[in-house]
Amino acid sequence: MIHLLRQHIQNRLGDDVEGLDKVLATFEERHFKRGELVLKQGDCCTYVYYIATGCLQVFIYDADINENTRDIVTEDNWCADLTSFGSGQPSAENIKAVEPCVLLAVSRPNFQQLMQTVPQFDKVYRQILEASYANSVYRINTFVSLSALDRIKWLMDYRPKLMSRLSNKLIASYLGISQETFSRLKAKI
Amino acid sequence: MIHLLRQHIQNRLGDDVEGLDKVLATFEERHFKRGELVLKQGDCCTYVYYIATGCLQVFIYDADINENTRDIVTEDNWCADLTSFGSGQPSAENIKAVEPCVLLAVSRPNFQQLMQTVPQFDKVYRQILEASYANSVYRINTFVSLSALDRIKWLMDYRPKLMSRLSNKLIASYLGISQETFSRLKAKI
DNA sequence: TAAAAACGTTGACTTTTGTCAACGCCCTTT
């Protein structure tokens, strides 16, 4: 699966990336079953994952033990609790494979070494950060400015494939509404 | 006001920052009155601002011309629409001085030159990104997991000074609720 | 300083959303 990561990086930095082989050699391939936890809250997030295939849910539990979904990330994207990963503090978040997943993982020590020794990897990291941040900004704006119905319409426009790919329960959680409300509002469109 | 930025950088990178004077010389000091727009949606965000003093509101308008607040940023922090700044595309967001502000601004060309010529500036930018992102993640989690009442309590804990410093109208908008609901819920605590 | 505008609160009412329960369906899993 490493060729997918190679392509991902080359798409962003060009075909001639110095140190690319060194970078790729540092990643470990890890497989997760549907429903399996990749990261459990309280544990430190010691890996950053490139999703070769599959789909991850990033979520926190509220007082009633509901899963509240901060993000849903699909193949050819990166996933981690970057806050925990960067600080070394325990994670407040959980990451779960909602489909069978093949992930390519870099550990924290390896990541830091790559950052220091491969300048191009530094660029990759910045792009991960920028993309994650841009995504978050979008998402916050939907929460402060849109009704539940409009958030559904927004998701249909912005990430249409998610609608057919994931369970309604998960999408409702991603939109910050109950499963029942999602079911009812969806029927109105 | 440039000494505030100097201190900000030294606090993060140490007292001996190579190229610091070059960096500081690149910033322009700009003053904004209370209520003045720093960035208007549709315009490109051509500056990144370090807030020396004051407070900025980042917001978008919805269909009813309400101001929906994505973020509130106070002195000794950075503010911009990084998505627009990075891509050069028109901004979807507005930035307004909600208090009289002194901002230190770097233009896009100067920013890019610093990134290429001063390695330490690169680190500063990454820290801005990481901090902005961490802040966004927190904020999303409050929206997907907390009720309006709990978001108010969260704000009291997480950013207590904002509560006394800003108008209720603005805080309500930041929390994604109406001014009236905020007034009523606040009375319950 | 006086007028105007914006703000904060409260009441009455509407709309939106959540909760609990029931039911059929699909999908595992044994």
Add this chain to the structure above:
DNA sequence: AAAGGGCGTTGACAAAAGTCAACGTTTTTA
């Protein structure tokens, strides 16, 4: 194949939040 569990939908009701209006207060601004 049968049992069990989870999912998606719907109904009935409750709770939460929004809207509109009014009013006194504070803040701007002319």
